[in-house]
Amino acid sequence: MVVDIFNKVLVFLFCLSILNVIRHAFFLVRNIINKERFVLEKKQLFFLGMSIAYILMSFIEKITI
Numbered sequence: 033m034v035v036d037i038f039n040k041v042l043v044f045l046f047c048l049s050i051l052n053v054i055r056h057a058f059f060l061v062r063n064i065i066n067k068e069r070f071v072l073e074k075k076q077l078f079f080l081g082m083s084i085a086y087i088l089m090s091f092i093e094k095i096t097i
Contacts, residue, residue, distance in 0.1 A: 046090055049083035056080050 056072075063070040072080065 046086065049086045052079060052083040053087065 056076075060070050
């Protein structure tokens with residue numbers, strides 16, 4: 033039961049990570065189209081990096097050789 037709850041929390045965090053990366057990609061494309069500079073604060077950059085790292089680690093751990 034505890035493992036099921038833990039898995040659901042991890043899936044929820046994975047979905048939030050994907051949404052965070054999509055959000056920043058959207059803002060990046062919008063700023064490129066408008067020819068504006070894309071600026072991130074330290075907190076946003078930290079969470080974006082953690083999201084990308086979590087997504088990459090999820091893919092690495094799921095794919096077993």
